[in-house]
Amino acid sequence: MAEFDHIYKEETIDIKKYIFKILINWYWFALAVFVSVSAAYLINRYSDRIFQVSSTLLIREMGSNSYYSDEMIQGLDLFKQGTNLKNNFGILRSFDLNRTVLEELDFEITYYGIGRIRDPELYRPDRLKVNLNPEHYQQFGVPIYVSILSADKYLLEIEAENPISEELSFGEQFENDWFSFNITIRNPENFHQSTTDKYYFYINNLDYLANQYRNKLGIGLFDEEGTILTLSTTGYVAEKEARYLNKLAEVFIRSELEEKNQIALNTIHFIDEQISAVVDSLSVAEGNLQAFRTENRIIDLSQEGKTLYDQYERLESEKAVLLIESKYYKYLLDYLNSKRDDEHVIVPTSVGVRDQLLVNLIMQLNSLNAERVGLQLQSVKSNPKLDILNSKTAEVRKMIEENVKNLIQTNQIGIDDLTQRIKVLNVDIAKLPLNERRLINIKRRFDLNDQIYTYLLEKRAESGITMASNIPSAKVLDKARVEQAVLIAPKSRLNYMISLVIGLFVPFLIIILRDYFNNKILSKKDVEERTKAPILGVVGHNSKQTELVVVDNPKSAISESFRTIKTNLQYLLLKEDAKVITVTSTISGEGKTFCSLNLASIIALTGKKTLLVGMDLRKPRIHRHFDMENTIGLSSYLIGKEKIEDIIVPTSVEGLSVVVSGPVPPNPARLLETQALIDFITYARENFDFIVVDTPPIALVSDALLFAQFSDVNIFVIRQNYSHKDVLDLINDLNEKPNIPDFNILINDVKVPGYYGKKYGYGYGYGYGYGYGYGYGYGYGSGYYDDNEESKSLFAYLKDRFLKN
Numbered sequence: 001m002a003e004f005d006h007i008y009k010e011e012t013i014d015i016k017k018y019i020f021k022i023l024i025n026w027y028w029f030a031l032a033v034f035v036s037v038s039a040a041y042l043i044n045r046y047s048d049r050i051f052q053v054s055s056t057l058l059i060r061e062m063g064s065n066s067y068y069s070d071e072m073i074q075g076l077d078l079f080k081q082g083t084n085l086k087n088n089f090g091i092l093r094s095f096d097l098n099r100t101v102l103e104e105l106d107f108e109i110t111y112y113g114i115g116r117i118r119d120p121e122l123y124r125p126d127r128l129k130v131n132l133n134p135e136h137y138q139q140f141g142v143p144i145y146v147s148i149l150s151a152d153k154y155l156l157e158i159e160a161e162n163p164i165s166e167e168l169s170f171g172e173q174f175e176n177d178w179f180s181f182n183i184t185i186r187n188p189e190n191f192h193q194s195t196t197d198k199y200y201f202y203i204n205n206l207d208y209l210a211n212q213y214r215n216k217l218g219i220g221l222f223d224e225e226g227t228i229l230t231l232s233t234t235g236y237v238a239e240k241e242a243r244y245l246n247k248l249a250e251v252f253i254r255s256e257l258e259e260k261n262q263i264a265l266n267t268i269h270f271i272d273e274q275i276s277a278v279v280d281s282l283s284v285a286e287g288n289l290q291a292f293r294t295e296n297r298i299i300d301l302s303q304e305g306k307t308l309y310d311q312y313e314r315l316e317s318e319k320a321v322l323l324i325e326s327k328y329y330k331y332l333l334d335y336l337n338s339k340r341d342d343e344h345v346i347v348p349t350s351v352g353v354r355d356q357l358l359v360n361l362i363m364q365l366n367s368l369n370a371e372r373v374g375l376q377l378q379s380v381k382s383n384p385k386l387d388i389l390n391s392k393t394a395e396v397r398k399m400i401e402e403n404v405k406n407l408i409q410t411n412q413i414g415i416d417d418l419t420q421r422i423k424v425l426n427v428d429i430a431k432l433p434l435n436e437r438r439l440i441n442i443k444r445r446f447d448l449n450d451q452i453y454t455y456l457l458e459k460r461a462e463s464g465i466t467m468a469s470n471i472p473s474a475k476v477l478d479k480a481r482v483e484q485a486v487l488i489a490p491k492s493r494l495n496y497m498i499s500l501v502i503g504l505f506v507p508f509l510i511i512i513l514r515d516y517f518n519n520k521i522l523s524k525k526d527v528e529e530r531t532k533a534p535i536l537g538v539v540g541h542n543s544k545q546t547e548l549v550v551v552d553n554p555k556s557a558i559s560e561s562f563r564t565i566k567t568n569l570q571y572l573l574l575k576e577d578a579k580v581i582t583v584t585s586t587i588s589g590e591g592k593t594f595c596s597l598n599l600a601s602i603i604a605l606t607g608k609k610t611l612l613v614g615m616d617l618r619k620p621r622i623h624r625h626f627d628m629e630n631t632i633g634l635s636s637y638l639i640g641k642e643k644i645e646d647i648i649v650p651t652s653v654e655g656l657s658v659v660v661s662g663p664v665p666p667n668p669a670r671l672l673e674t675q676a677l678i679d680f681i682t683y684a685r686e687n688f689d690f691i692v693v694d695t696p697p698i699a700l701v702s703d704a705l706l707f708a709q710f711s712d713v714n715i716f717v718i719r720q721n722y723s724h725k726d727v728l729d730l731i732n733d734l735n736e737k738p739n740i741p742d743f744n745i746l747i748n749d750v751k752v753p754g755y756y757g758k759k760y761g762y763g764y765g766y767g768y769g770y771g772y773g774y775g776y777g778y779g780y781g782s783g784y785y786d787d788n789e790e791s792k793s794l795f796a797y798l799k800d801r802f803l804k805n
Contacts, residue, residue, distance in 0.1 A: 025507065033503030040499035043490055046117050050489035053241045054232035055480040056222060057249055059088060060473045085227060087371060088474075089219050092231070092252055098210040098217075100255075101247045107209060107240075108132060114145075114198035121236040127194050129186040130201060133173075136180030140205040146183065148197045154183065179203075213244060228477065238485035245480035257472045263366075264467035267346045270331065271460045274324065278456065281449045312425050313451075319418040320452045322411050325353055329408045336401050351459060355407060361400045368393045521723050527745060530728040533735060536572075536715060536744040537565035539595060541751045547594055547625050550602045551653055562602040565746065572713045572744065579685055582711035583746075584695045586727045590719040591748040593621050596694035599715075604656035608689040611648065612658045615695045615707060617668035620661035622694060626651050633662025637680065638671040644683050657688070668696075672706045681710045698730070708740045716743040720750045 091097060109130045111122040127148060132138060145157040149167070156174060158164040168174060173182045185191055213233070222228035231248065235241040328351045335345060345366055348359050372389050521527060527535060539561045546552045550559040569581065583599065585592040593616070600612040614622040614634060623630040628649065636642040650657050665671055684691045695707055698716075708714055716731055735742045 032507045036499035036503035040495040044492045047490040051238040051485040052234045052488045053480045053485045055245045056477040057229045058475045059227040093214045098214045110202045113196040123237040123240040126187040126190040133180035138203045139178040143200045145200045238482045242480035253472045261467045264463045267463040275456045365396045538747045550598045578712040580691045580712045582693045583715045584698045585717040592717040600692035611688040611691045613693045614661035623660040633660040635662035635665045638676045714743040719748045
């Protein structure tokens with residue numbers, strides 16, 4: 001038994017056990033690695049390539065957006081309140097901006113080349129260009145196949161409810177209810193250089209495409225402390241993605257500059273409205289002045305008249321400025337009452353209003369409006385930040401309204417005061433001569449309109465300068481370039497690493513899981529943990545073509561195993577009349593007949609007169625191993641048809657006789673309870689040194705228990721990796737029964753290949769090899785009456801080997 005302990009002692013250490021199993025099944029690990037690495041190779045070879053391209057965008061700090069920095073331009077500069085990078089994130093991802101980008105690119109058509117294994121996406125293929133009719137309806141998302149026949153012809157195919165297949169010329173218009181387009185050659189000079197003749201394309205819905213691009217757009221900070229943005233996107237064609245990023249940056253910068261210029265444009269529009277009202281009055285006044293001077297031949301005023309006129313002109317100029325401010329206040333009230341928040345308010349300094357509180361409030365309102373637009377582009381409807389921003393905007397609008405009303409009252413007081421002072425001055429002017437008074441009135445109207453006109457032109461010029469001096473707050477640092485595209489999928493190295501890990505891990509996991517969920521007896525430890533029944537011996541796996549291993553291969557390891565078992569039996573058969581050895585098992589396929597046959601043979605080879613009895617009356621098998629007929633046998637004697645001497649047949653093995661089972665009776669159990677069986681056992685004890693009895697499986701029929709009372713030694717055969725652990729509980733129950741000798745365990749079909757340095761060996765006392773191929777069947781508790789035995793194919797054999805190991 002020392003050898004058996006040596007084989008299994010290391011199985012108490014799980015790590016060593018699993019390493020040992022890995023070494024046993026190294027070929028399955030190699031196969032798994034080969035399959036997984038091959039799969040990784042195919043994935044790397046034939047998967048569509050996905051590229052990532054990126055560009056960088058500088059968002060300038062506040063105060064660097066305009067060339068001028070005087071008070072008026074400072075008021076116009078909305079973005080001097082600071083740069084909100086999150087707003088820029090939202091603007092860059094906005095649907096409208098991306099829709100505009102796609103409209104300016106040729107992304108309406110997506111082309112694919114048809115290959116043997118995959119259909120790669122193409123961008124601007126040399127041999128194909130689809131020109132859509134913008135005035136006709138186009139069906140989106142339908143694959144349209146093009147097969148180039150020659151330099152002039154192609155075959156157009158559309159899979160639809162009514163399939164279309166037409167041969168057309170390049171440039172010929174195709175039109176039906178769903179499509180209208182023509183196909184031309186994009187680059188005729190490269191037509192014959194392309195190797196692809198078959199293509200298909202889709203007409204894209206730009207709305208869907210805009211959402212797709214904005215969702216996959218990546219935006220991040222180049223440095224957390226800086227204002228440089230990194231834009232990135234992924235796609236199957238690097239050139240296409242690079243063009244998208246560059247166009248996105250271009251449209252973003254352009255739209256941002258247009259938005260900044262909109263403030264100056266609003267101011268110019270307001271001033272133009274005021275100028276249009278003044279220019280007519282100025283022309284009339286100029287004409288009247290010229291006519292009066294010509295008619296009355298008066299060139300200038302007297303000294304007294306000139307003094308009064310200068311005073312009058314100053315008062316009218318001050319009043320005119322107040323009137324312009326009043327119009328601006330009215331513009332603010334109209335804006336506030338209209339609840340508009342989609343445009344920037346004209347800043348007060350652009351029209352000469354110097355109230356600092358109003359200037360600050362208008363700048364704050366414009367800043368909140370811009371911030372709200374940015375949040376709306378990047379947020380869902382219910383956004384707490386947006387709600388807070390709307391609340392702040394409402395408060396600022398209310399403050400502006402109150403401030404404007406106060407300014408209107410103050411402005412009106414100033415206008416009333418100037419009007420009263422002008423009236424007093426008119427009394428003094430009335431004392432002048434008539435012609436001089438008339439000249440003063442005419443000249444007053446002309447100079448007033450001229451001053452207002454000049455003032456408005458100055459403000460308009462200032463606004464124009466502001467607009468011309470505006471520069472974008474964003475600048476492209478690095479354009480997206482195809483040469484700098486990064487291949488992100490498939491990741492060849494990672495795939496190979498993963499495949500290698502899977503190839504090694506999966507078989508190891510299968511071994512662990514099968515071992516964990518396996519309820520079969522695998523080692524001596526499994527036996528010792530569940531029963532105290534003694535282990536009589538161990539028989540290795542039989543790879544020979546014969547069942548009589550001890551006769552045909554007496555020097556084999558299996559033969560040595562049976563010699564060891566025979567030796568151990570001497571310590572159990574101590575009495576002089578102890579001769580009967582019963583061999584049984586739980587179910588079919590555990591090898592009890594194989595063990596009975598070789599045990600009887602090894603005893604006979606030692607010179608002992610031995611009788612092998614086939615007690616399995618339900619499924620006779622022993623006669624096959626000796627090439628005997630089964631026409632007469634034990635069943636024939638038990639029913640009284642034959643004598644004992646007639647059923648005992650010598651075999652080719654010296655000293656070994658055999659009693660075959662005989663014809664299968666209808667009631668085997670009743671025959672084993674007859675007096676004839678007792679007489680048979682008595683005769684056998686008197687005429688033979690040892691009797692080995694091959695009984696039926698004990699879990700299927702009761703025959704073995706009926707005969708156990710005549711036995712001196714009971715051997716219970718269990719098979720490694722075949723018999724279930726519940727069998728050991730059955731042995732415990734049988735050993736507790738009175739009047740039945742205890743059952744001793746024989747472990748059969750033990751497999752520990754390569755343990756002693758040979759390719760497949762067990763060392764002293766243990767068998768080795770493949771293809772046991774013996775037994776009643778392959779299912780637990782089934783196949784007992786099935787005589788068919790199939791030869792396995794190589795694939796089935798390898799599969800069975802893998803599942804068992």
